Amino acid sequence: MQSLAPCPSLQSIIRTKTPIHANRVSPSRLVIQCAYRSDSANATNNSAAAAAATNANFSGGVGSTRADWQSACAILASKVVSQQQDTKPTNNTAVNGHKTLDLVPIGTNLPQALTITDLSPAPMHGAKLRVAYQGVPGAYSEAAAGKAYPSCEAIPCDQFEVAFQAVELWIADRAVLPVENSLGGSIHRNYDLLLRHRLHIVGEVQLAVHHCLLALPGVRKDYLTRVISHPQALSQCELTLTKLGLNVAREAVDDTAGAAEFVATNNLRDTAAIASARAAELYGLQILADGIQDDSSNVTRFVMLAREPIIPRTDRPFKTSIVFAHDKGTSVLFKVLSAFAFRNISLTKIESRPHRNRPIRLVDDANVGTAKHFEYMFYVDFEASMAEPRAQNALAEVQEFTSFLRVLGSYPMDMTPWCPSHGD
Numbered sequence: 001m002q003s004l005a006p007c008p009s010l011q012s013i014i015r016t017k018t019p020i021h022a023n024r025v026s027p028s029r030l031v032i033q034c035a036y037r038s039d040s041a042n043a044t045n046n047s048a049a050a051a052a053a054t055n056a057n058f059s060g061g062v063g064s065t066r067a068d069w070q071s072a073c074a075i076l077a078s079k080v081v082s083q084q085q086d087t088k089p090t091n092n093t094a095v096n097g098h099k100t101l102d103l104v105p106i107g108t109n110l111p112q113a114l115t116i117t118d119l120s121p122a123p124m125h126g127a128k129l130r131v132a133y134q135g136v137p138g139a140y141s142e143a144a145a146g147k148a149y150p151s152c153e154a155i156p157c158d159q160f161e162v163a164f165q166a167v168e169l170w171i172a173d174r175a176v177l178p179v180e181n182s183l184g185g186s187i188h189r190n191y192d193l194l195l196r197h198r199l200h201i202v203g204e205v206q207l208a209v210h211h212c213l214l215a216l217p218g219v220r221k222d223y224l225t226r227v228i229s230h231p232q233a234l235s236q237c238e239l240t241l242t243k244l245g246l247n248v249a250r251e252a253v254d255d256t257a258g259a260a261e262f263v264a265t266n267n268l269r270d271t272a273a274i275a276s277a278r279a280a281e282l283y284g285l286q287i288l289a290d291g292i293q294d295d296s297s298n299v300t301r302f303v304m305l306a307r308e309p310i311i312p313r314t315d316r317p318f319k320t321s322i323v324f325a326h327d328k329g330t331s332v333l334f335k336v337l338s339a340f341a342f343r344n345i346s347l348t349k350i351e352s353r354p355h356r357n358r359p360i361r362l363v364d365d366a367n368v369g370t371a372k373h374f375e376y377m378f379y380v381d382f383e384a385s386m387a388e389p390r391a392q393n394a395l396a397e398v399q400e401f402t403s404f405l406r407v408l409g410s411y412p413m414d415m416t417p418w419c420p421s422h423g424d
């Protein structure tokens with residue numbers, strides 16, 4: 001293992017609520033050091049155990065999920081012991097004069113029994129759950145984090161990728177990230193990142209998104225030459241902006257609240273931001289127009305991500321998200337989808353993304369030339385729990401047609417009553 005070294009900036013960033021920036025978490029040295037500093041031999045291995053049991057490349061039926069889970073935990077528990085013996089327990093809070101992540105001291109070298117708490121995705125023992133989101137305070141993602149985990153500590157991150165890393169490095173316990181909007185469609189970046197990272201979807205939350213046009217106090221609509229916001233927010237308000245007579249330049253920035261902050265800190269009297277009423281309050285802007293989304297039922301769906309999956313259940317409605325690829329062109333897609341249809345399992349979403357490793361399939365035809373087909377990764381959400389035999393059987397069948405299959409998560413559906421956006 002690499003020698004331990006401090007992760008000073010990350011801890012202080014969280015405290016000051018400044019967004020975590022990519023360049024602060026990306027160096028691989030920091031990745032390795034932080035992963036081991038946070039003492040979570042136990043939990044890290046639980047995560048591996050859970051991944052082994054319910055994720056990775058799906059292998060066979062999931063009827064044995066609990067058994068797989070338990071045996072994986074047992075194997076990994078012995079690794080925990082050997083790691084604890086190899087690693088000097090430490091709860092240093094400073095190394096070379098720098099503050100470090102707080103460590104939980106390991107009191108004994110004897111093996112600790114795994115408890116149900118270790119296996120469940122419950123918050124850090126007694127502490128507030130730390131939830132990473134993309135954006136700055138006042139962003140809709142912050143509101144979604146609060147809806148998903150009501151008394152959490154929301155941790156702003158400057159990019160989606162950083163939110164993924166914050167969870168992987170134990171800086172955060174969860175990430176809450178948008179995946180689709182009722183007007184703007186899918187947030188493709190997060191689909192791609194779900195595949196590149198090893199986090200599990202443990203829940204979903206839908207948030208009514210109510211946009212406001214914000215400007216500095218005293219600024220009138222006819223002073224404006226520019227409107228800035230997150231690209232999704234700009235597209236969700238496109239028609240209304242035109243109706244308001246705002247034929248001004250649109251500029252995309254990282255998040256809605258960041259746009260509001262930018263207008264305020266740079267004292268821009270010719271620029272408005274599209275953001276929430278909370279952002280107006282936080283950054284001292286006035287609301288020039290309220291509810292400017294093109295559809296009053298504008299909703300964004302967010303997923304909750306954790307290092308460990310939850311154990312799927314059948315006592316409430318569950319959804320399962322998978323991603324797959326196949327070798328033989330898109331005709332296989334029909335067979336895959338019929339595996340769900342025959343079992344009366346409803347699909348709630350299907351999304352395709354370019355296959356990064358094999359974007360093109362060439363089909364040689366001596367007479368005509370070479371046909372080129374795009375290759376895809378397919379993301380499917382279906383309404384069933386992985387604890388249900390019909391879902392297990394459907395996936396066993398899907399596996400026969402596919403070259404790659406991964407379960408991204410099986411999690412409770414957001415069943416909160418529909419509540420259209422109303423500005424608070």
Ligand SMILES: O=C(O)C(=O)C[C@]1(C(=O)O)C=C[C@@H](O)C=C1
Binds near residue numbers: 256257
């Ligand atoms: O910019 C924000 O406030 C966000 O939380 C991001 C985001 C998105 O990515 O779609 C979230 C919800 C809204 O649909 C608009 C923007």
